Amino acid sequence: MNMQTRFNYRQANPQAYQAMLQLEKFVNESGLDKKLIELIKIRASQINGCAFCMDMHTQDARKLGETEQRIYLLSVWRESAVYTDAERAALALTEAVTLITKDGVPDALYQQVREHFDENQYTAMIMAINTINSWNRIAISTGMFAPYNR
Known part of the structure; x- marks a missing residue:
């Protein structure tokens, strides 16, 4: 694997970077x-x-006080009791939106999320999910890797 950044997208297209920062600010x-x-x-x-x-x-x-246990168990959140029902709904929505071509966002999931979050919060979560998916795609396609090239 090549462990060199392909190019600095922030320098190559500052307007694109600023657009992403605006999404991050909104979230x-x-x-x-x-x-x-x-x-x-x-x-x-x-x-x-x-x-x-x-x-x-x-x-x-971690800086916000999240525990190591909850961070470590995140990939298997369905099998762990350390997350609240609201967090579980948000994580299920995160997975559905990230993998949108698989099953979309089923009505049952929408209803589960709405039990804990109003329409404004639901919209904000969709924006948070879309924003991190965009950041992921930028980082991966430009060859950013951790932790060497900050």
Whole structure:
């Protein structure tokens, strides 16, 4: 495996980078719980295989006080009792949206998420999921890797 960044996309196209930062700003100001946002980012990054984002967001989660146990168990959250029902709904939505071509977002999942989150929060979660999926795709396609090329 080549462990060199292909190119610096921030320098190559600063406008694209600024657009992504605006999405990130929206998510961070959306009112969603910061720990929940990090769980979403970590779970999507696990699915997408983005080591750079995994490294970044596990560190960010720890800074917010997230426990090692909850970070380690995130890839098997269905078999773990350490997540709340609301977090489980958000994680299921994260997986469904990240893997949207598989089954879409079934009505039952939508209803499960809406038991815990209103329409505004649901929209913010969709934006959080889409944003991290975009960051994952940028990092992977430009050859960013963890932790060597920050």
